[in-house]
Amino acid sequence: xxxxxxxxxxxEDAKGNKLAxxxxxxxxxxxxxxxxxxxxxxxxxxxxxxxxxxxxxxVLIRLLETx
Numbered sequence: 001x002x003x004x005x006x007x008x009x010x011x012e013d014a015k016g017n018k019l020a021x022x023x024x025x026x027x028x029x030x031x032x033x034x035x036x037x038x039x040x041x042x043x044x045x046x047x048x049x050x051x052x053x054x055x056x057x058x059v060l061i062r063l064l065e066t067x
Contacts, residue, residue: 006025007024008063009061011034011054011062013059020032020055020058032045032054034055
């Protein structure tokens with residue numbers, strides 16, 4: 001069975017508050033959960049670049065340990 005390798009991440013503001021979370025795959029594709037103001041919404045992008053402009057205040061992408 002061939003599985004995609006992935007890494008979890010979260011976007012944080014300057015105070016360390018989590019603004020969004022997601023998964024980035026080795027191929028560069030990204031799945032992200034964001035928009036807490038309307039209930040978290042899942043979206044997919046072909047790279048991490050547009051994710052940084054989703055919301056104001058993002059200053060950190062934290063890569064998280066995965067099992």
